[in-house]
Amino acid sequence: MSIGKFLVKRLLQGVLVIWGVITIMFALRAVSPGDPANLIVGPAADPEIRDQVREQYGLNEPIYVQYVDYVQGMVTGDFGYSFQSSREVTTMVLERVPATLELAIAATIIAVVIAVPLGVISASRRNEPADYGATLFSLLGISTPNFWLGLMLILLFAVFLQDPMETYLGFSFPQGRRTVGFGEAVITLVTTGYAGDLLTWVRHITLPAITLGTYFTAMITRLTRSGMIDEFGKPYVTATEAKGIPYVLIRYKHVLRNTMIPIITVLGLQLGTLIGGAVITETVFNWPGLGDRLIQALNARDWPLMQGIIVFIALGFVLINIAVDALYATLDPRVTNE
Template sequence: MSLARFLVKRALQGVLVVWGVVTVVFGLRFISPGDPANVLLPPDVDPQVRQQVIAELGLNKPLHVQYFEFVAGIPVGDLGLSLVTRTPVTGRVLSKVPATLELAIAATVVAVVIAIPLGVVSATRRHEPADYGATLFSLLGISTPNFWLGVMLIIVLAVQLDLFPTSQRPIGLDGVFGLLVAGQVGNAVDGLLAWAWHITLPAVTLGTYFTALITRLTRSGMLDELGKTYVRAARAKGLPETLTRYRHALRNTLIPVITVVGLQLGTLIGGAVITEAVFAWPGLGTLIINSINARDWPVLQGSLIIVAVGFVLVNILVDTLYAYVNPQVAFD
């Protein structure tokens, strides 16, 4: 199968996945407790005014009519209007995507930079102190709740030691690029440093579990590859041990690692809710929590749809990378 046919096939599958997410999320709106009108209106409002507001919001229409109107607007980027602010949902959701992507990618970079070398060291020094230390780190990383870790990092590193800020996002990478385009190199460098300073604690918090997972996966994969015949043959030919480990064994270990990295990147995009809430990071997670509290279902639906689309795109990208990491993998 050619790359073009593979991409078309996966795109069609992705459309079905997104449609399923849209249907489930839309259905949850009607079985969840709480009425948006109760949030928008005081308890003692006149019943006629209440019915008028419900009619203006379109909440009195039959379920199937609301569903088809909502689905019909998605292909053209119309996700409806916020029940609270009466502003387009698409603009509100897309404005939060850069902050969430920055946090997810930063957490992934932290995890990969730490985990792969740690996993290689653990595998090549099996049953040594370095191996035991890496195993203990993985166990602690997987077992530690990220919300608790985030609070502890804030208390110790931000409050007591005053090494990092406690919250907020002073400037995004889009703002940094805008300064570079405008020729303000000095301000762009300062903005980039401020961004890195503020995102360090959230990225470490979000990426700790991911780091532990990749460490264990790299270790088990390296142990499996180092025991295979081609590694013994490479050593028998007199190849340097470093070349054998990193050029051959590690490369063959990267297939499952890439799979997990891709899947976890999509998970991080949708799973940063707690981390964003702890650090007041203005991304999709914060928007989702605020939408749930306000019963603002159009904004919540739009946020979850964007998360689903991001997850699908990441998975397609990961599957495409397989062929470049291992030519034996075909597009099927």
């Protein structure tokens, strides 16, 4: 199968996934108790006003008509209007996307910077204290709930150690909502040369990124370790050692390089998972991303906004998966035959 046909197949599968998500979200809204009109105008409003609202939002139409209109709106990018704020859902979603992407990418960078060297050390010093320490770290990272870890990091660094850090290091990690985004900070740095906004952004994102990336770090560490151990047992390593090539060169140029293909695949797939899994972390740290807005929509039972956010997250996850499949098919053409 050619790469083009392979990607078309993946794209069609992605369309089916998105359609399934849209259908499930509509079904959940249809079977949930309560009248959406009461959420918009309040239960004490006059019946005439509630009838006008139902007609305005198409809530008085048969369920199949509502479903068709709902799917058509999603296909054209019209997610409707928020019940709570009467703003376009598309606008409310897109304005929170940069913050979520910043957090997911920062968590990925932290995970890679820590996990790959740790996995290399663990594989190179198998059954030694360094290996046991890396294995214990991986176990703790996978087992620790990120909401608990986030709360502990806030208590430790933003509360108990705030004054000592200010005194001895000259900075501390803030407790409140961030005041500047990455794009704004970079623009300020480029146009004025002032780096204060960028440093403020770094201070705000450090603890959330560590919290979100801990599980990812542990997983990549274990993947790197197991991949390198598997590569060390292959004949080409023995052959290169017999030629007198230095062990360090074998480890990094050959073994680690061959281990990176599955790691790159997992990196791409987990980026989509991080975007969807940032809900709890954003809530704990009051981070102004999609997760924070989704929790607000859930509390207000704002169905159009909830649907828009979840469909957007699913769309992002599918697109990232297709991109990873394309990269993997380029690196290893054998996958196109699967």
